[in-house]
Amino acid sequence: NAGVTQTPKFQVLKTGQSMTLQCAQDMNHNSMYWYRQDPGMGLRLIYYSASEGTTDKGEVPNGYNVSRLNKREFSLRLESAAPSQTSVYFCASREDRKLNTQYFGPGTRLTVL
Amino acid sequence: QKEVEQDPGPLSVPEGAIVSLNCTYSNSAFQYFMWYRQYSRKGPELLMYTYSSGNKEDGRFTAQVDKSSKYISLFIRDSQPSDSATYLCAMEDTGGFKTIFGAGTRLFVKA
Numbered sequence: 698n699a700g701v702t703q704t705p706k707f708q709v710l711k712t713g714q715s716m717t718l719q720c721a722q723d724m725n726h727n728s729m730y731w732y733r734q735d736p737g738m739g740l741r742l743i744y745y746s747a748s749e750g751t752t753d754k755g756e757v758p759n760g761y762n763v764s765r766l767n768k769r770e771f772s773l774r775l776e777s778a779a780p781s782q783t784s785v786y787f788c789a790s791r792e793d794r795k796l797n798t799q800y801f802g803p804g805t806r807l808t809v810l
Numbered sequence: 811q812k813e814v815e816q817d818p819g820p821l822s823v824p825e826g827a828i829v830s831l832n833c834t835y836s837n838s839a840f841q842y843f844m845w846y847r848q849y850s851r852k853g854p855e856l857l858m859y860t861y862s863s864g865n866k867e868d869g870r871f872t873a874q875v876d877k878s879s880k881y882i883s884l885f886i887r888d889s890q891p892s893d894s895a896t897y898l899c900a901m902e903d904t905g906g907f908k909t910i911f912g913a914g915t916r917l918f919v920k921a
Contacts, residue, residue, distance in 0.1 A: 738913060739814075739898060740898065740911040745908070756908075787854070789853075798856045799856070799909065801854050801855065803852060803853050804851070804852070
């Protein structure tokens, strides 16, 4: 069981470039989440997917899009990267809304120059 | 005003000390309260969770929730250098999928 995996681990982009962050889980969880973590701000929810085929905005969705490709995979896309999107991005999954344990991936460190 | 407030620290204590970490919140609808531990350059992992008010103990860790004061605490007894990490409080209401996290408190336990 790999749990939650994320690729890439590190990425440097120039302003205006696009990229997709990949996330996959092998725990057969229904819900998946994308967070960003910035110093002093904690974890902030970007988008989430309560189940396969559904996605919803979180607290800070502007500048991002997501795709729930299937039950295992949930990707985050930056269409035109900005320096304000420099952050550490975490993907997480959870079996059910009533079970409160979220399992997090190792994170992607993104720098936008 | 943030929904969840947490002192970012850092908090530095000697090995063996009792550590108290705290969060306050403003949303009275929160029913589930969690503590996550995050080691440097790793993802958070769930440490403790409680439902509604009361205490929960797991080994050296005790979580307390006081809903009347909108205040939650995590106590670490006999702290160890391996406890050095960032501790994030988190909470949810019963209605949705969203978890609200505190900013995290950095803890250093000196040997």
